[in-house]
Amino acid sequence: xxxxxxxARRPSALLGLVVIVAVVVMAVxxxxxxxxxxxxxxxxxxxxxxxxxxxxxxxxLGTDTLGRDLLSRLLFGAxxxxxxxxxxxxxxxxxxxxxxxxxGYVDGVIGNALMRVTDLMMAFPALLLAIVLxxxxxxxxxxxxxxxxxVNWVQVARIVxxxxxxxxxxxFILAERSLGAGHLRIIALHIAxxxxxxxxxxxxxxxxxTSLLEATLSFLGVGVQPPEPSWGNIIFESQTYFTxxxxxxxxxxxxxxxxxxxxxxxxxxxxxxxxxxxxxRM
Amino acid sequence: MALILVKRVGSALLILLGIAxxxxxxxxxxxxxxxxxxxxxxATAATIAGIxxxxxxxxxxxxxxxxxxxxxxxxxxxRSYAQKSEVAALITSRLPATLLLMAAGxxxxxxxxxxxxxxxxxxxxxxxxxTVMGLAFIGVSAPQFVVALSLLxxxxxxxxxxxxxxxxxxxxxxxxxxxxxxxxxxxxxxxxRSAMIDVLSQDYVRTARAKGLSGLRVVLRHALPNALLPIxxxxxxxIGQFMSGVVVVEAVFGWPGxxxxxxxxxxxxxxxxxxxxxxxxxxxxxxxxxxxxLVAPLIDPRIRAR
Numbered sequence: 287x288x289x290x291x292x293x294a295r296r297p298s299a300l301l302g303l304v305v306i307v308a309v310v311v312m313a314v315x316x317x318x319x320x321x322x323x324x325x326x327x328x329x330x331x332x333x334x335x336x337x338x339x340x341x342x343x344x345x346x347l348g349t350d351t352l353g354r355d356l357l358s359r360l361l362f363g364a365x366x367x368x369x370x371x372x373x374x375x376x377x378x379x380x381x382x383x384x385x386x387x388x389x390g391y392v393d394g395v396i397g398n399a400l401m402r403v404t405d406l407m408m409a410f411p412a413l414l415l416a417i418v419l420x421x422x423x424x425x426x427x428x429x430x431x432x433x434x435x436x437v438n439w440v441q442v443a444r445i446v447x448x449x450x451x452x453x454x455x456x457x458f459i460l461a462e463r464s465l466g467a468g469h470l471r472i473i474a475l476h477i478a479x480x481x482x483x484x485x486x487x488x489x490x491x492x493x494x495x496t497s498l499l500e501a502t503l504s505f506l507g508v509g510v511q512p513p514e515p516s517w518g519n520i521i522f523e524s525q526t527y528f529t530x531x532x533x534x535x536x537x538x539x540x541x542x543x544x545x546x547x548x549x550x551x552x553x554x555x556x557x558x559x560x561x562x563x564x565x566x567r568m
Numbered sequence: 569m570a571l572i573l574v575k576r577v578g579s580a581l582l583i584l585l586g587i588a589x590x591x592x593x594x595x596x597x598x599x600x601x602x603x604x605x606x607x608x609x610x611a612t613a614a615t616i617a618g619i620x621x622x623x624x625x626x627x628x629x630x631x632x633x634x635x636x637x638x639x640x641x642x643x644x645x646x647r648s649y650a651q652k653s654e655v656a657a658l659i660t661s662r663l664p665a666t667l668l669l670m671a672a673g674x675x676x677x678x679x680x681x682x683x684x685x686x687x688x689x690x691x692x693x694x695x696x697x698x699t700v701m702g703l704a705f706i707g708v709s710a711p712q713f714v715v716a717l718s719l720l721x722x723x724x725x726x727x728x729x730x731x732x733x734x735x736x737x738x739x740x741x742x743x744x745x746x747x748x749x750x751x752x753x754x755x756x757x758x759x760x761r762s763a764m765i766d767v768l769s770q771d772y773v774r775t776a777r778a779k780g781l782s783g784l785r786v787v788l789r790h791a792l793p794n795a796l797l798p799i800x801x802x803x804x805x806x807i808g809q810f811m812s813g814v815v816v817v818e819a820v821f822g823w824p825g826x827x828x829x830x831x832x833x834x835x836x837x838x839x840x841x842x843x844x845x846x847x848x849x850x851x852x853x854x855x856x857x858x859x860x861x862l863v864a865p866l867i868d869p870r871i872r873a874r
Contacts, residue, residue: 405579406590409857417815543706547706554705
């Protein structure tokens with residue numbers, strides 16, 4: 287509650303929060319809010335020449351190259367963005383937390399070796415790796431989420447590692463140990479709770495990164511596959527036509543930008559509030 | 569110093585070896601069979617088996633990997649399955665275009681970032697300062713392909729100042745370089761700004777001002793060089809971001825670089841080419857980090873002393 291109040295006091299974070307709530311409402315309420323079915327090709331959805339219809343009173347945001355209502359597709363696309371954001375980033379943060387805590391707790395030779403794995407991952411050209419994985423595994427919503435998680439867990443792991451090595455040396459952990467607590471108990475009950483602020487901050491900031499990566503993969507045609515709408519693949523499908531029908535790029539593009547921006551703003555504000563030592567870093 | 573150099577280079581080589589191993593395993597565990605791709609849909613099982621044998625794909629994985637490493641040590645990246653030429657030759661023919669694009673992108677990023685960052689620090693708390701901070705956030709939140717398409721729409725399709733795609737003249741470089749550089753510029757500006765604010769509050773800057781030097785001279789000649797260090801480190805680390813950006817930008821602008829090469833190779837499951845481009849990109853990233861580490865003490869004597 288205190289955190290929410292603090293968030294509301296910062297204008298940029300409040301703006302982000304409002305947009306996020308709006309996107310969630312769009313995603314959850316898509317079947318009720320959408321004026322048409324997202325994959326219905328309407329007979330009046332194309333002009334007589336077969337071109338997409340620009341935004342008008344009937345189709346608020348216009349139609350796409352197949353005569354489908356863009357607004358309806360955007361609303362359902364919000365679901366894709368949120369699912370990928372939550373699932374992919376959830377997995378990434380979970381892996382990062384687990385990996386970082388174990389590496390930081392055991393430290394020494396094994397911990398160091400584990401951290402070299404993250405060096406390795408950092409040197410991988412991330413987008414290339416994601417494209418290779420997504421293409422060869424035949425993309426679907428869940429595969430895309432998994433691929434994004436595989437590419438994105440490293441940063442969290444490194445931060446958690448640094449924090450854990452600091453925590454392990456603190457007196458209260460030593461006290462626990464001398465009381466006879468097992469390793470698992472110390473990690474789960476005494477170290478993990480201290481890492482919650484980090485998890486919350488990266489759980490928010492990471493949604494921006496993952497949804498951008500999803501949009502990029504879908505734009506390249508190796509992400510979420512049409513006809514299932516995603517903000518990225520709406521642009522992918524209309525790319526060759528975009529000079530004649532720019533609304534097909536600008537509306538989904540603005541949706542991606544606003545959503546990512548909002549998660550970044552809220553995440554940054556959360557970091558300031560929850561962890562004053564990290565202020566101003568990114 | 570020499571010892572550090574050896575250690576750094578050694579760990580860089582280890583990282584490259586690891587990347588070669590992971591990429592190799594990934595590509596050979598995948599369900600897509602390159603032999604089927606090459607033989608085509610109507611090929612008989614015997615033809616496919618023949619191709620597999622010819623490519624050495626029927627040998628044990630570890631043998632294939634060791635043989636690959638052996639060739640790699642000689643600078644041989646293998647032969648493309650789809651195009652009948654050496655992977656190394658394909659990459660070297662595409663590399664100049666990508667390097668040009670990256671250089672232009674980095675130039676846009678660093679120059680814009682430096683200018684905005686210095687101005688924001690000097691006029692701290694003003695409108696420009698707030699704008700720069702806002703731009704930094706938009707920069708990390710905007711998808712590159714949307715920026716690329718928007719630039720194309722405004723400056724190529726409508727104003728006609730620049731060509732829609734292709735390669736060859738200076739005008740072809742402008743929009744791809746802008747796409748690549750403009751998003752990161754905000755973040756550079758943010759870093760330059762905070763470094764400059766630190767430096768500007770130090771005693772020697774006050775002394776320079778007290779000597780009667782002009783404000784501009786103090787900022788550019790005395791303060792700026794000391795604020796450059798984080799930028800050098802950042803460029804090195806940023807190479808990874810650029811390698812990712814290049815794939816998207818080359819796809820949108822039809823730029824004939826290694827990003828496009830990789831993209832085509834992935835569609836065709838042309839394993840040797842995918843391996844080659846991944847390794848070259850990883851090499852660029854590793855070298856970027858290495859150079860950033862090694863150049864820092866040259867610029868800043870305080871690090872050398874440690």
